[in-house]
Amino acid sequence: MVETLKPVQSLKGRDFLSNLDLSPEEYRAVLDTAHAMKRGEFKGQRPLEGQTLAMIFEKPSLRTRTTFEVAMNQLGGHAVNLTNAEIGLGTREPVRDIALNLERWVEGIMARVYLHSTLEELARYSSKPVINGLSDLLHPVQLMADYQTIEESFPDTRGLRVAYIGDGNNMANAHIQCAVLSGAKLTIATPRGYEPNAVILLDALQRGADITLTHDPLEAAQGAQVLYTDVWVSMGQEQEASQRRKIKDFAGFQVTPAMLDLIAPEGIFLHCLPAHYGEEVVEEATLHPKSRVFDQAENRLHAQKALLYHLLG
Template sequence: MTRAKKAKAPATPALLTDATLPAPAMAGRDFLSNLDMTPQELRAVLDTAHSMKRGQWRQVKPLAGLTLALIFEKASLRTRTTFDVGMYQLGGHAITLTNQEIGLGTRERISDVARNLERWVDGVMGRVYLQQTLQELAQHARIPVINGLSDMLHPVQLLADYQTIEEHLGEVRGKRIVYIGDGNNLANSHIHMGVLTGADVTIVTPVGYEPNGAVLMDAVKQGARITLTNDLAAVDGADVLYTDVWISMGQEAEAEHRRRAFRGYQVNAAMLDRIAPNGIFLHCLPAHYGEEVVEEATDHPKSCVFNQAENRLHAQKALLYHILGGTQPRW
């Protein structure tokens, strides 16, 4: 009788040491847009995010002695928690500053806030209303500034999104990524990622709610494969279906008008049946159930929504390492 072979235990990933850490790819740089990185730098950040999720960074603290200021004009669950926990896990420290405390542009000039922070901390992350606020902070601060969300872009979210896509679908180039809903900061950042990755990005949105025209035209000029349509048939066969809220913070006065405009663009189980058999559904959260999505969609077998939320931690830790890694503590 032939004895069955004992199954091999899965290999344990090798733990990194201070001597085997990759070189920081974006040392000391601002990150206000996904296009602030090259495709090669994006690859470095995503590779690091994957290795961090595998637990290979457990015994290193590359940001020991460093501090990140977290500025919040907007409420936050995922951005605040993951940047704070990420700095802690990498050996650093985060300090949260709400707009009530610092009053960007009201209590103090943005330039003065930047010139103060650069003397105390090693980097700034801002979740703000206006992209211009981040640009002004970056202009006046001699330390890196990271865009945690603005009216124009949400680049850190897209890092987590593409980490999630790679986990489930492998190579991103040529995959059909269909974003359905408001042509907001998420849609703009999806277009930027189409430039960087070679993904086939389709934006499905009602007339009058298209993404930023300059972002779209610049991407097309760079050779990105971007499709803009209001035809829901574009969902059919998608490798990734993505949606976001119809009513963002600050748009509450437009709520009823927007609900009418987006009727029919809701992601539900029937819509998920139309995407590719191995396709996945993503939503950056928070979800407004009964509007852009229903609960059975986030709980659907094709949903990777909460894995995507987890990856905010790993992707942002990777970004922090590649921007702040190698910085010497100033005390």
């Protein structure tokens, strides 16, 4: 498998703000490398020796911070954690100035931010790769881990029935983009008024993606091979929490073992975590035999190692 571990030269030095920053061939190369790294085929090699990744966090994180930091360490590099209290994106200093400083010291920037426009500004002014660790619009690194997890159960994702149930948020938008790359048949079920980004959806449809929107979660779940959900209240949306938590808008969208009984016998359940038990999911669903939630969390490490290897290696 040595061939799959050669960096894709077209990716070196590129930004990764959305999944569609990758071509289908580049997407395939990153996932192949992630699978190989998980198998241990890269153990002992240090391709990012001497390189440093700056990690900017406007939003707190368990999985994103831990996996990027561990990934850099395992690849021989180093990560520097920068909280918003320390750098003050756009307040203490302009985003432009932060980018122009960091590019002098590090080989890459990973940022987990509120506004997608912040990432675009970082990328505009930094000559070094900028990676989207999460924004209000997209969460592309999560989707790479998600599809690594999906491929562990379904190696060929072309035509695979994937159902996303819940809020049409950044995760739904990222799923739409990955439907273009993976060839999966995606159904998104949201309450009325919570649909995903219309521009992202139209772009994916124009690229040939097979995507269906519905307001019926049970219809979406029926026979699906992958069932996916995310929190109803994302960070930054807390002012809407009281409305959403009254279960008025999201009545019927909670993932339970009964809903998992509707998916295909070989189907799997995914949630990008953290889970708000009693809202979008119950504990019994994450601990269900069909759940791959914690495999999915583990794969954040392998998928991000692969991405860093190709962007920086």
